[in-house]
Amino acid sequence: MKQENRAKLGIITGSGPEAGVDMWQKILFANKQMMQEAFQGDLDAPTVSIISEPQLGLSMELEKNDAIVWEKLARVAQQLDSQVDYYAIACNTLNYYQPQLEALGLNATLVSFGDVLKKKIVTEGLTKVALLGSDSVTNLGIWSPYRVLKEMVEIEVPKADSGLHQLIYDVKTYGGERVDIVQRFTKLVDELDADVVLLACTELPLIQIQTHKQLIDVTELVAKELATLSLI
Structure with a gap:
């Protein structure tokens, strides 16, 4: 072309x-x-x-x-x-x-991001996912671009004390390669029940972790x- x-x-x-x-x-x-x-x-x-x-x-x-x-x-x-x-x-x-x-x-x-992710959910027939992102994203309230997903799929969000919001701030400041950031994120992902995890914050794919779960990078x-x- x-x-x-x-x-x-x-x-x-x-x-x-x-x-x-x-x-x-x-x-x-x-x-x-x-x-x-x-x-x-x-x-x-x-x-x-x-x-x-x-x-x-x-x-x-x-x-x-x-x-x-x-x-x-x-x-x-x-x-x-x-x-x-x-x-x-x-x-x-x-x-x-x-x-x-x-x-x-x-x-x-x-x-x-929302339209592309909805297409992915339908195409793969996903029934349960974990949603990781900033607080306004994961609370699935009026400020979340993904609140409509509740009608399509079962959604697991991190615990209130997971420290995910601060982790995102830390990636912005220090990068995703720092050992403690990788360890904290690995622990958070491993503690999720869902086998499919939506990385719904553009900082999270910058953290390279090893996990058996399916990580979907929305970016x-x-x-x-x-x-x-x-x-x-």
Whole structure:
């Protein structure tokens, strides 16, 4: 496919910025896998525009920062709109704003974490999953972009004293390679009853752990969807 005929992709990041880099890498990997022997190098990569807005990091406490987070997100989405055909937000929590973003009437289409994950659940026939993410995601209340999943599948969430929210903060600060972070996350995952675990925070796939459970990286699912759309 000639580059000028390919759909252009966008990534909104900042919560945290490493999550945007991770999504971009996963888009590039998926693109190579899909093109197989047709992939010959740089000219066969998709066009990707990335905007990183640090204040989107306030989404970790979304209930307290709704107004400023939405203001920044809407502005960035409008800025990106003229550059891309499809875009995603490299943050599970910020996908809460899917209805508001779609109401802006942008030309670019949002590829939401929630829609891609629902497709995965249906395709694989999943009946029970564990959901790991920030507090606003895992409480499955009005601030969670995944609250609709309760109608599709049995959902296990971590215990209130699991320390997951702080663990996510620590990954943002220190990275996912630190030994104590890997150990804490491994223990948390091992204590879950569910065999399928949704990594519903873009920081969590940055922690490399060994487990017998099936870990579903939602960022990776979205990256594959974006790569597919760029080739249509």
